[in-house]
Amino acid sequence: MRSDTDAHHSGSRRSTGRSSARFGRQAVHIPSDAGVDATALTTALVAAAEAHGATVRYGTAVTSLHLSGERVAGVLTATGPHPAATVVLTAGTDVPALCGPLPVDLPVASSPAALARITAPPGLVRTIVANPEFEVREVRDGDLVLTLPHVDGPPALRERAAHDALGRLRTAFRGGDQCRLVGHGTGWRPVPAHGPLIGYATHDRSVYVAVMHSGVTLAPTVGRLVADELVTGRPARELLRCRPRVR
Numbered sequence: 001m002r003s004d005t006d007a008h009h010s011g012s013r014r015s016t017g018r019s020s021a022r023f024g025r026q027a028v029h030i031p032s033d034a035g036v037d038a039t040a041l042t043t044a045l046v047a048a049a050e051a052h053g054a055t056v057r058y059g060t061a062v063t064s065l066h067l068s069g070e071r072v073a074g075v076l077t078a079t080g081p082h083p084a085a086t087v088v089l090t091a092g093t094d095v096p097a098l099c100g101p102l103p104v105d106l107p108v109a110s111s112p113a114a115l116a117r118i119t120a121p122p123g124l125v126r127t128i129v130a131n132p133e134f135e136v137r138e139v140r141d142g143d144l145v146l147t148l149p150h151v152d153g154p155p156a157l158r159e160r161a162a163h164d165a166l167g168r169l170r171t172a173f174r175g176g177d178q179c180r181l182v183g184h185g186t187g188w189r190p191v192p193a194h195g196p197l198i199g200y201a202t203h204d205r206s207v208y209v210a211v212m213h214s215g216v217t218l219a220p221t222v223g224r225l226v227a228d229e230l231v232t233g234r235p236a237r238e239l240l241r242c243r244p245r246v247r
């Protein structure tokens with residue numbers, strides 16, 4: 001831990017005046033911390049999957065599992081059925097409802113989280129800056145992602161919260177007055193009650209689920225382990241405590 005007059009977590013944090021009075025005079029710099037733009041990363045992964053031969057059906061919501069007797073034979077969508085030997089469900093907060101007909105326990109809460117997208121002078125925020133009032137990161141040169149408090153209420157209240165957060169950001173950084181709000185929104189995070197739920201949701205292995213928090217951080221490791229389990233049929237030791245309880 002160093003004083004912010006010599007450390008400057010991002011190198012751009014004000015060391016004098018109002019911001020240091022509000023945020024204190026110390027900062028912790030963690031060089032190994034890193035962040036990604038989850039939307040951009042997901043888009044890149046989907047494109048890579050398509051390049052490897054995967055077919056992606058955009059805008060095709062799964063309405064239910066396709067039950068054939070006791071067995072799940074695929075999924076049903078508005079455009080018709082899609083057969084599958086194993087259905088892999090990664091539908092976030094929708095996983096419990098889709099698995100409703102199955103004898104499996106999937107206690108998953110939905111937790112709201114709001115983000116704003118902001119343009120800023122490139123380098124204004126370097127890496128991630130977190131303090132009791134906000135967390136902000138630069139996801140690419142000049143593009144910031146800023147956490148917002150979740151507001152339950154009409155759009156005008158959420159708009160107000162986004163502008164208030166922008167105001168706090170502007171006050172905290174030299175050059176912050178050039179920050180502009182591009183947009184904001186709320187997402188629903190799937191939060192399993194007892195940790196990640198990863199594995200088969202039926203005894204006959206026709207449905208496999210993967211739902212966890214924090215999904216982005218865990219995704220690289222879990223994705224590799226899940227792919228390995230599905231392809232080889234060998235259970236991954238690391239996932240043994242994550243299995244859904246199949247009745």
Ligand SMILES: Cc1cc2nc3c(=O)[nH]c(=O)nc-3n(C[C@H](O)[C@H](O)[C@H](O)COP(=O)(O)OP(=O)(O)OC[C@H]3O[C@@H](n4cnc5c(N)ncnc54)[C@H](O)[C@@H]3O)c2cc1C
Pocket residue numbers: 038060061062063090091092093094112113114115186187188189190210211212213214215216217218
């Ligand atoms: C504002 C915010 C900030 C976050 N920050 C972080 C962070 O800093 N670090 C971190 O690790 N995690 C973070 N998270 C949590 C992280 O985003 C989630 O853990 C992660 O997105 C869960 O991934 P998932 O693929 O399981 O579910 P989701 O990302 O929810 O994806 C589910 C997908 O399934 C689709 N789907 C749902 N139902 C159906 C259906 N019936 N048919 C077809 N498709 C369907 C949805 O459209 C969606 O594309 C954050 C979340 C939010 C909202």
